[in-house]
Amino acid sequence: xxxxxxxxxxxxxxxxxxxxxxxxxxxxxxxxxxxxxxxxxxxxxxxxxxxxxxxxxxxxxxxxxxxxxxxxxxxxxxxxxxxxxxxxxxxxxxxxxxxxxxxxxxxxxxxxxxxxxxxxxxxxxxxxxxxxxxxxxxxxxxxxxxxxxxxxxxxxxxxxxxxxxxxxxxxxxxxxxxxxxxxxxxxxx
Amino acid sequence: xxxxxxxxxxxxxxxxxxxxxxxxxxxxxxxxxxxxxxxxxxxxxxxxxxxxxxxxxxxxxxxxxxxxxxxxxxxxxxxxxxxxxxxxxxxxxxxxxxxxxxxxxxxxxxxxxxxxxxxxxxxxxxxxxxxxxxxxxxxxxxxxxxxxxxxxxxxxxxxxxxxxxxxxxxxxxxxxxxxxxxxxxxxxxxxxxxxxxxxxxxxxxxxxxxxxxxxxxxxxxxx
Numbered sequence: 001x002x003x004x005x006x007x008x009x010x011x012x013x014x015x016x017x018x019x020x021x022x023x024x025x026x027x028x029x030x031x032x033x034x035x036x037x038x039x040x041x042x043x044x045x046x047x048x049x050x051x052x053x054x055x056x057x058x059x060x061x062x063x064x065x066x067x068x069x070x071x072x073x074x075x076x077x078x079x080x081x082x083x084x085x086x087x088x089x090x091x092x093x094x095x096x097x098x099x100x101x102x103x104x105x106x107x108x109x110x111x112x113x114x115x116x117x118x119x120x121x122x123x124x125x126x127x128x129x130x131x132x133x134x135x136x137x138x139x140x141x142x143x144x145x146x147x148x149x150x151x152x153x154x155x156x157x158x159x160x161x162x163x164x165x166x167x168x169x170x171x172x173x174x175x176x177x178x179x180x181x182x183x184x185x186x187x188x189x
Numbered sequence: 190x191x192x193x194x195x196x197x198x199x200x201x202x203x204x205x206x207x208x209x210x211x212x213x214x215x216x217x218x219x220x221x222x223x224x225x226x227x228x229x230x231x232x233x234x235x236x237x238x239x240x241x242x243x244x245x246x247x248x249x250x251x252x253x254x255x256x257x258x259x260x261x262x263x264x265x266x267x268x269x270x271x272x273x274x275x276x277x278x279x280x281x282x283x284x285x286x287x288x289x290x291x292x293x294x295x296x297x298x299x300x301x302x303x304x305x306x307x308x309x310x311x312x313x314x315x316x317x318x319x320x321x322x323x324x325x326x327x328x329x330x331x332x333x334x335x336x337x338x339x340x341x342x343x344x345x346x347x348x349x350x351x352x353x354x355x356x357x358x359x360x361x362x363x364x365x366x367x368x369x370x371x372x373x374x375x376x377x378x379x380x381x382x383x384x385x386x387x388x389x390x391x392x393x394x395x396x397x398x399x400x401x402x403x404x405x406x407x408x409x410x411x412x
Contacts, residue, residue, distance in 0.1 A: 029272060030412040053278035061269025065201070067208040079197040080277045 001181060003131065008153060008163045008176055013183030019166040020060065022183070023133050026164070027057035039131060053082065055131035060139070062119035066108040070099060070118045073107050074125075083125045093124035097148055112140040123152050132156065134165040146172060195283040195290075198274065202291035217299040220253040224307050235312050242311035243321055243372035247365050250300050250325060251332060255357060257296055258336035259350050261288055262407070266344060271411060285403035289330075289337040297329030313372075320375040324368035327388040331364045332357075334399035341406035364391055 003009055013019050024030050026037050028044045036043050039054045047054075064073040071090060078085035094100040097117040102110060110118070120137060132153075138146055153163055154175045171178050206213040227245050228238055265271035274284050304325055308318035339357040343349035371384035 027276060029275065049280050050278050052276055057272070057276055059269050059272055061267075061272070063269035063273040065205060065264075065268065065270060067205050068201075072204070076197065076201050077273060080194060080274060082193065082278060 003162045003164055005130070005160045005162050006157050006176065008157050008165070008173060008178040010171055010178040010180050011164060011166045011183065012180055017183045019183060020135055023057065023059075023135050023164070023166065027055065027133050028052060029057070054129065055133055056081070056122070056126045056129045057133045058119060058122065058135065058137060060135050062115045064107045064115055064118055067106060069104050069106055070094065070110065070114075071103040074118055074121055077119075077122050078125050081126070083122075085125050089125065090121075093121040094118065096124050096152070097121045098144055113142055113145060116140045117145055117148075120149060120152075123149075123156070127156060127159065127161070130161055132161065132163045132165075134163065136166055136168065138167050138169055138171075150174075194274075194277050194279045195287045198284055198287035199291050199294075202288070203294065206291075206295050213295055214299075216253040216256050216296045217303060219256055220249050220300055221303060221307070223249045223252070224310065228310075238311045239313060239376075242308065242313050243317070243369040245311075246304065246307050246321060247325075247328070247369045250329065251358070251361055251365055253300060254292075254296050254329065254332040254336055255354060258292065258333075258340050258357070259353055261292060261337060261340040262344050262410075266411070271407070275407060275411060281404035281407060282400045285337060285341070285400040285407065289334045289400065289403070292337060293330050293333040297325075297333055300329060301325050314376070317372050317376050320372045320381055321368075323385065324371045324388060327385065327392050328364045328368045331388075331392050331395045332361055334395040335360050338399045338403045338406065341403045341410060344407070344410035364388060367391070 011019050011022065021030070025032050039047075039051065042051060044051050063077060064070070065076070068076065071094065074090055074094065075085060078090065091100060091103065094103050094117075097120055099114055099117040099121065102114060107115060107118070116137075116139060123132065126132070137149060141149065150173050153165075153173060156163060157176050224245065227241070231237060231241065262271060265274065275281055277284070301322055304322045305318050308321055313321070335357050336353075339353045339360075342356060343353045346352060367384045367387045371381040371388070374381040374384060
């Protein structure tokens with residue numbers, strides 16, 4: 001399996017087929033029993049911790065703290081990953097995801113879809129990260145949210161980035177047309 | 190870069206604690222309430238209280254530290270923050286150190302500040318109170334570092350709380366013995382520098398060893 005720059009790959013498979021497990025393996029959260037994963041020709045072991053700055057993983061969980069405001073929660077994630085983020089950049093990212101009017105609201109008061117938007121606003125701060133690993137990014141998003149996310153993904157691919165994502169819904173992404181990677185043939189009985 | 194992850198996580202933990210002040214005050218409240226129960230239980234005889242005070246203060250400090258240690262990583266594991274912290278492009282040792290530092294600032298430091306009050310409550314002499322506070326200053330970081338390690342090892346386990354106590358308390362007993370022993374030496378008019386040196390050595394060992402072990406344990410627990 002190879003992911004080319006400028007491509008979007010849709011990882012498919014039924015429930016329990018290991019889509020999330022594969023993404024976690026690629027992100028370096030768990031280690032494979034066999035096989036290896038190279039980004040720009042190097043494995044995580046060879047590249048060390050700093051090699052992790054070559055990819056970004058947005059998991060099923062939003063990683064937002066209930067007691068922080070949406071703005072603070074996003075700033076924490078940006079700082080953690082060493083992404084350049086001033087207040088204007090953060091506000092711009094939240095605005096792009098259509099959640100800027102709630103940026104001072106505690107995460108606890110946001111709906112599931114609004115939380116997802118805040119978590120995905122991180123993508124806008126990570127344009128320089130070549131590989132995006134997104135686990136069910138469209139989950140809980142409404143039509144507006146899906147459109148916003150599609151345009152962010154398209155821009156990233158157009159700039160030479162590469163996206164691997166899972167989704168239960170059919171993708172409505174037009175540019176680039178996602179290539180499908182189906183896990184079904186790889187499942188052990 | 191490493192410092193920035195350390196500061197980022199530390200600042201966030203302090204901010205979260207400031208949003209839940211009552212929860213953050215629980216270890217200190219436990220410490221003071223438990224201490225004030227001893228004169229009622231043991232009897233108000235000043236000589237007895239003076240004798241048992243160092244041990245009691247240390248035991249209460251140990252238990253108060255363990256009170257908040259269980260929640261150290263659980264919330265971050267549940268909402269996915271821990272995954273993101275482990276994915277930061279720096280070593281996870283900074284994360285482990287930041288968590289221990291936050292725990293000490295929120296638990297250990299308030300206990301040290303409250304120690305003179307506890308000493309007065311038990312009628313301890315000024316030099317003995319000073320020795321007790323100095324001992325706790327060296328000892329509470331050890332408790333926070335060991336607690337963080339225990340919390341990382343038992344993360345995600347069903348009866349993790351029980352296991353955590355069983356792992357951490359035996360490791361923390363040397364600090365308890367030397368910390369309480371130092372006050373005994375001062376009260377007997379002897380030099381306590383040997384006890385303080387040993388506490389310092391324990392602190393250095395935990396500072397070097399615990400964050401590395403915690404980082405490794407976190408990786409295993411989240412796999």
